[in-house]
Amino acid sequence: MADRLAENVLHFARVLxxxxxxxxxxxxxxxxxxLQVAGLESRRDFKATxxxxxxxxxxxxxxxxxAFHIFWRDPDLLGRVMAMLLPQASSKPGTPAPPENRRLADALFPRQPSKVPEDEPEQIELDAALTWSQREVLRQRDFETMSATEWSQAKRVLQRVQPLFETRPTRRQQAAPRGRIDWRATxxxxxxxxxxxxxxxxxxERVAPLLILADISGSMSRYSRxxxxxxxxxxNPAERRRAPRVDSFVFGTRLTPITRLMKQRDPDLAVAAVSRRVEDWSGGTRISACLHEFNKRWSRRVLRSDATVLLITDGLEQGAEDDPRCERLAFEARRLRLSCRRLLWLNPLLRFEGFEPRAAGIKALLPEVSAHMKAHNLASLEALTDCLSSSSS
Incomplete structure (x- = not known):
C-alpha cells in the first residue's frame, strides 16, 4: 500500500x-x-471498508x-489528500463546519498556538486577569446572555460535573467484613x-434514581437546552458504580420521553436528536396537562418512592388564578410530590432580584415542592449538584 494513503488513514483515525x-x-x-483486500475501486467501497x-x-x-465527508472530500485519494493531514489542516474560506457537532470541528481544525519570534527574548509576564477570574465570570454569566464561545465552555463544564450522589439502604444483605453474622454463609x-x-x-446500598422533567416552551428554550x-x-457518568438511573422527559404542549436519546455519547448529537424528536419545541406551555399525562402513564413505570425529581420550568401556566387549570396543576404537583422523595423545582425566573410569586401557576406549584432553586447559570447548577449530593429528605 502506498505510504501516503496509510498516513492519511492514520490521521483520519486520530481525528475520530x-x-x-x-x-x-x-x-x-x-x-x-x-483496504489491501478490498482495494480502491470506488469511493463507496473505500468508505464502507x-x-x-x-x-x-x-x-x-x-x-x-x-468526518469522512470533510476529511476525504478530495476524490484523488492517492495524491492530493495529503493536504488534509491533521497537523496542517486549516479551515478554507467557505468551508462549512460540521452540523451540530463542534467536537468534530475542533478535531479537524485545531487551533495552532501562536509562534514566538526567535529574535525576541523570552519574557515572563504576570496577567492580572487570572484564570480564576475568568471562570468566576463564566459561572455567574446568565445562559440567556452567553456568547457562542462562553456557551461552548459552559457545555464542557457541565460534562465534567459529576455530583457524588447519595446512597440509600436496601433490604437485601451483602457480604461485609463487619456487621451481623450471616449464619447461612457461615x-x-x-x-x-x-x-x-x-x-x-x-x-x-444503591444510588437513589433521578427523574428530569424539563420545560421546552418558548420562554424556557435557551435554559432547557x-x-x-x-x-x-x-x-453518561464516568463512574457507573456511583451513578443513578436517570429518566428524562421534556414537555411543552405535550410530554415526550427522551431517556434513550440521552444515552448517546456525544452531547451535541443527543440534544440535536431531542430537538428533532419533539414537535413542540419553543411552543406553548401546558404544565398541568403534561404532569397529568406523566402521573397517569409513566409514574408507575419509571418513578420510585425514593427518587429525586427535577422539575425544570418557569411555572407560567396560562390562565388566571381562579382558572380550574391552576387547581388541576396544584393537584398534579401534589400527586407527583407524594410519588417521590424529593421534588426540586428549578426556576430561571429566580435570577431576578425582585422576583415575587404572583403568577397563578407559580402559586400552585410553590407549596408542593421540596425546594425552589435557581437555574440560570453555572453557579446555580453547582448549588443543584450540592443539593443532589446531600442526604436531606
Whole structure:
C-alpha cells in the first residue's frame, strides 16, 4: 500500500479519536489490512471498508459520516489528500463546519498556538486577569446572555460535573467484613472446611434514581437546552458504580420521553436528536396537562418512592388564578410530590432580584415542592449538584 494513503488513514483515525470515537491501534491496523483486500475501486467501497473497521456502535455512524465527508472530500485519494493531514489542516474560506457537532470541528481544525519570534527574548509576564477570574465570570454569566464561545465552555463544564450522589439502604444483605453474622454463609463455609471465622453481612446500598422533567416552551428554550446538556452528563457518568438511573422527559404542549436519546455519547448529537424528536419545541406551555399525562402513564413505570425529581420550568401556566387549570396543576404537583422523595423545582425566573410569586401557576406549584432553586447559570447548577449530593429528605 502506498505510504501516503496509510498516513492519511492514520490521521483520519486520530481525528475520530479526538472527536470522541474509541478508535484503537488495532482498528487502524485492521483498516489498513482490509483496504489491501478490498482495494480502491470506488469511493463507496473505500468508505464502507473504513466504516466496518472503525465503527463499533450505531450511534457513532453520524459522526463518522460527517468526518469522512470533510476529511476525504478530495476524490484523488492517492495524491492530493495529503493536504488534509491533521497537523496542517486549516479551515478554507467557505468551508462549512460540521452540523451540530463542534467536537468534530475542533478535531479537524485545531487551533495552532501562536509562534514566538526567535529574535525576541523570552519574557515572563504576570496577567492580572487570572484564570480564576475568568471562570468566576463564566459561572455567574446568565445562559440567556452567553456568547457562542462562553456557551461552548459552559457545555464542557457541565460534562465534567459529576455530583457524588447519595446512597440509600436496601433490604437485601451483602457480604461485609463487619456487621451481623450471616449464619447461612457461615454454615456453608464450615461444611467445606472447619475452623473458619464467621461470615458477616450488612444492608446493601444503591444510588437513589433521578427523574428530569424539563420545560421546552418558548420562554424556557435557551435554559432547557443547557440543562439538557447537564442531563446528558448525568446520564453518561464516568463512574457507573456511583451513578443513578436517570429518566428524562421534556414537555411543552405535550410530554415526550427522551431517556434513550440521552444515552448517546456525544452531547451535541443527543440534544440535536431531542430537538428533532419533539414537535413542540419553543411552543406553548401546558404544565398541568403534561404532569397529568406523566402521573397517569409513566409514574408507575419509571418513578420510585425514593427518587429525586427535577422539575425544570418557569411555572407560567396560562390562565388566571381562579382558572380550574391552576387547581388541576396544584393537584398534579401534589400527586407527583407524594410519588417521590424529593421534588426540586428549578426556576430561571429566580435570577431576578425582585422576583415575587404572583403568577397563578407559580402559586400552585410553590407549596408542593421540596425546594425552589435557581437555574440560570453555572453557579446555580453547582448549588443543584450540592443539593443532589446531600442526604436531606
Amino acid at each position: 479519536r479526538t472527536a470522541g470515537m474509541p478508535v484503537g491501534t488495532d482498528r487502524i491496523q485492521l483498516a489498513l489490512q482490509a 473504513l466504516a466496518a473497521c472503525l465503527i463499533d456502535r450505531a450511534e457513532h455512524r453520524a459522526l463518522f459520516e460527517q 454454615l456453608r463455609a464450615e461444611a467445606r472446611s472447619a475452623a473458619l471465622l464467621p461470615k458477616r453481612e450488612r444492608a446493601g 443547557m440543562l439538557l446538556h447537564l442531563a446528558h452528563g448525568l446520564s
